[in-house]
Amino acid sequence: MEAKKTSTRGKILDAAGEIFAREGFSGATVREICDLAGTNIASVNYHFGGKVGLYRELCHSLFSTIFDQFPVTRDFPKGTSPEDRLAFFVEGLLNRLLEQQAGEGIPKKSQLLARELAAPSPVMDSLVDEFVRPTAGVLFEIIRQILGPRASERDISHCLLSLVGQCFYYGMARPIFTRLNFLDLNEPGIVEELARHVTRFSLGGMAGIRRNLENTVAAKACSGGKGIG
Amino acid sequence: MEAKKTSTRGKILDAAGEIFAREGFSGATVREICDLAGTNIASVNYHFGGKVGLYRELCHSLFSTIFDQFPVTRDFPKGTSPEDRLAFFVEGLLNRLLEQQAGEGIPKKSQLLARELAAPSPVMDSLVDEFVRPTAGVLFEIIRQILGPRASERDISHCLLSLVGQCFYYGMARPIFTRLNFLDLNEPGIVEELARHVTRFSLGGMAGIRRNLENTVAAKACSGGKGIG
DNA sequence: AAAAATTTAAAACATTTGTTTGAAACTGTC
DNA sequence: GACAGTTTCAAACAAATGTTTTAAATTTTT
Numbered sequence: 001m002e003a004k005k006t007s008t009r010g011k012i013l014d015a016a017g018e019i020f021a022r023e024g025f026s027g028a029t030v031r032e033i034c035d036l037a038g039t040n041i042a043s044v045n046y047h048f049g050g051k052v053g054l055y056r057e058l059c060h061s062l063f064s065t066i067f068d069q070f071p072v073t074r075d076f077p078k079g080t081s082p083e084d085r086l087a088f089f090v091e092g093l094l095n096r097l098l099e100q101q102a103g104e105g106i107p108k109k110s111q112l113l114a115r116e117l118a119a120p121s122p123v124m125d126s127l128v129d130e131f132v133r134p135t136a137g138v139l140f141e142i143i144r145q146i147l148g149p150r151a152s153e154r155d156i157s158h159c160l161l162s163l164v165g166q167c168f169y170y171g172m173a174r175p176i177f178t179r180l181n182f183l184d185l186n187e188p189g190i191v192e193e194l195a196r197h198v199t200r201f202s203l204g205g206m207a208g209i210r211r212n213l214e215n216t217v218a219a220k221a222c223s224g225g226k227g228i229g
Numbered sequence: 230m231e232a233k234k235t236s237t238r239g240k241i242l243d244a245a246g247e248i249f250a251r252e253g254f255s256g257a258t259v260r261e262i263c264d265l266a267g268t269n270i271a272s273v274n275y276h277f278g279g280k281v282g283l284y285r286e287l288c289h290s291l292f293s294t295i296f297d298q299f300p301v302t303r304d305f306p307k308g309t310s311p312e313d314r315l316a317f318f319v320e321g322l323l324n325r326l327l328e329q330q331a332g333e334g335i336p337k338k339s340q341l342l343a344r345e346l347a348a349p350s351p352v353m354d355s356l357v358d359e360f361v362r363p364t365a366g367v368l369f370e371i372i373r374q375i376l377g378p379r380a381s382e383r384d385i386s387h388c389l390l391s392l393v394g395q396c397f398y399y400g401m402a403r404p405i406f407t408r409l410n411f412l413d414l415n416e417p418g419i420v421e422e423l424a425r426h427v428t429r430f431s432l433g434g435m436a437g438i439r440r441n442l443e444n445t446v447a448a449k450a451c452s453g454g455k456g457i458g
Numbered sequence: 459a460a461a462a463a464t465t466t467a468a469a470a471c472a473t474t475t476g477t478t479t480g481a482a483a484c485t486g487t488c
Numbered sequence: 489g490a491c492a493g494t495t496t497c498a499a500a501c502a503a504a505t506g507t508t509t510t511a512a513a514t515t516t517t518t
Contacts, residue, residue, distance in 0.1 A: 008495080024348050026255035030476065040497050045477060047495095114347040118340065119253055120404040128408050136409055157411045158426045161402075162395045168402065169394025175349040179357045180365055182386045197387045200441060201434035208433020209426075237465080259506065269467050274507060276465090 009047050011037040016058050021112040025055055025121060059116070059123050062109055063131050070095040073138050082145035083203060089139055090167065090202070091195040097171030098191050114172040136160070146206050150213045159209060163202045170194055238276050240266040245287050250341040254284055254350055285352050288345070291338055292360050299324040302367050311374035312432060318368055319396065319431070320424035326400030327420050343401040365389070375435050379442045388438060392431045399423055 015037035019028045030044045030051055037043075048054035072092035076085060099110045116124050143156050143163070170185070177183050184190070244266035248257045259273045259280055266272075277283035301321035305314060328339045345353050372385050372392070399414070406412050413419070 024253060024255060026253055029474080031474090040495095041476090042478080042497070043495085051476065111347065117405060118343040118347040118401050124404065125408070128405060132405065133409060136411075157406075158423070159430065161398060161406060161411065162427065162430045165396075165398025165402070166391045166394040169390060169397055172347050172401070173390075173394070173397065175353065176346060176357060176361065177386075177390060179354070180362060182365075182390065194387070197438075198391065200437050201388065201391045201431075203434075204437020204440075205430035205434035208429050208436065211433075212429060258504080260504085270506090271467070271508080272465085280506065 008037075008039050008043055012039060012043060012047060012054065013058055013061060016054055017062060017109050017112065020055060020058065021109050021115075024115055024119075030054075055121070056123050059112070059127060060130075062112065063127055066096050066099060067131055067135075070099075072096075072135055082142050085142050086146065086203070087195070087199045089142060090163070090199045091192065093135075093164070093167045094170065094191050094195050094198065097167055098185060098194075110171045111174075114168075117168070117172070136164075139163070143206065146203070147210055148213070151210070155209060155213065159202075159206050162205060163198070166198050166201070237266075237268050237272055241268060241272060241276060241283065242287055242290060245283055246291065246338050246341065249284060249287065250338050250344075253344055253348075259283075281351075284350070288341070288352050288356060289359075291341065292356060295325050295328060295338075296360055296364075299328075301325075301364055311371050314371050315375065315432070316424070316428045318371060319392070319428045320421065322364075322393070322396045323399065323420050323424050323427065326396055327414060327423075339400050343397075346397070346401070365393075368392070372435065375432070376439055377442070380439070384438060384442065388431075388435055391434060392427070395427050395430070 012033065015033045015035075016028075019033045019036060022028075023032070031041055033054075034041050034043060044051065044054050048057055070092045072089045073085070074088070076088075097110050097113070116127065139160055140156060143159050144151065147155060147159065170183075174185055178185075241262065244262045244264075245257075248262045248265060251257075252261075260270055262283075263270050263272060273280065273283050277286055299321045301318045302314070303317070305317075326339050326342070345356065368389055369385060372388050373380065376384060376388065399412075403414055407414075
């Protein structure tokens with residue numbers, strides 16, 4: 001099921017990942033976690049100082065593990081196109097969010113991230129600072145290059161959110177589109193397929209935005225054009 | 230703050246919307262809800278049969294209200310282009326998800342939807358059947374037309390999720406990109422702006438997909454297309 | 459106005475919750 | 489092998505939770 005930690009601490013962390021992902025912070029109980037971990041009820045308080053301490057440490061350990069495992073950038077050869085960097089970024093991000101696990105119906109730990117997103121706990125602030133902000137910065141620069149010099153920061157932000165949104169949705173909305181029979185995320189190779197799609201879709205999207213920028217700039221003298229009627 | 234219902238039932242529903250959105254189902258307590266509603270603790274059980282009964286009724290009332298208020302399709306004139314239908318759909322969907330409310334830092338009720346998405350409760354099954362599936366069906370057909378006859382169901386699904394993902398992300402990830410100073414969803418007219426962006430971005434994305442389809446079809450003699458199985 | 463039904467209210471109930479306690483078991487060191 | 493430090497364990501604790509109860513108040517019906 002997991003990394004099969006042998007220490008009590010590790011066993012608790014593993015179990016906590018599963019329970020917190022399935023039940024949420026409030027819904028999870030330390031008894032349930034200790035049950036699954038096969039440890040005593042007092043162990044959580046002994047090793048983590050309490051429920052929130054466990055949750056905090058779990059989140060950090062989870063994030064840093066996943067972020068280390070799947071980078072979104074690397075030392076590209078000089079002159080690598082922003083499109084190629086984007087493709088690499090998307091695959092990394094999707095891997096982080098989908099994080100294939102062995103289990104079948106087992107709620108993935110990325111659901112824990114999804115929960116944090118939908119219902120931010122105090123833990124989130126440090127997570128955003130430590131993990132999300134740097135990642136977003138990388139993507140921001142890539143998109144800036146793709147959109148070209150006419151793009152405002154707002155344009156870049158929009159496109160960034162469009163791209164990240166697609167990736168997150170695959171990670172978060174599994175319960176929904178599983179019910180709708182749209183996609184089975186358990187197929188092998190699905191992450192790469194989705195990465196290709198998201199990259200292609202987003203490049204097309206940004207091409208559309210860029211085209212629009214050039215048009216509106218060209219004809220901006222008079223009317224603030226919508227261009228999309 | 231709300232519709233200011235005067236009946237006890239209404240007051241409870243209003244308060245429940247606020248508390249459940251802020252605390253989640255497990256985190257919310259009936260005492261807190263009744264406190265805010267100014268009713269007796271027993272009233273939840275009397276009127277709704279219990280906490281889950283209240284939650285279920287709240288979700289249904291919330292969804293049907295919002296879905297009625299913001300349609301995603303209408304009687305278009307014969308021959309309306311799928312692109313125009315898409316633009317209308319996107320604006321409707323974004324309105325549903327962003328659902329501007331007066332309050333400032335007040336957790337929006339769309340957060341409740343976001344929570345359901347990230348952490349589906351038993352309530353979700355009926356919600357998906359009643360509300361989500363029909364909506365998805367509409368979008369599916371629009372996208373099918375835009376992508377053209379070469380698109381497989383899987384292609385359509387991918388694009389559908391790409392589009393819906395963008396919209397959902399705006400609704401769900403507010404806590405994150407607020408922290409990142411990417412976007413302020415409280416600006417007036419922001420929904421229309423985002424709708425324009427998402428529409429343009431997605432049309433560009435689908436154009437890219439379509440282009441790719443035509444290319445690969447042209448040279449598909451050997452490698453087998455996957456379809457949707 | 460009387461009676462019946464509905465709604466509200468305060469208190470109590472049985473569970474469950476996170477946490478603490480204090481002793482037992484274990485680990486490594488001299 | 490004894491000892492100090494660490495870890496585990498069963499039990500208990502106080503607080504909080506959803507729910508029930510029983511009676512009073514209110515509304516509706518006759």
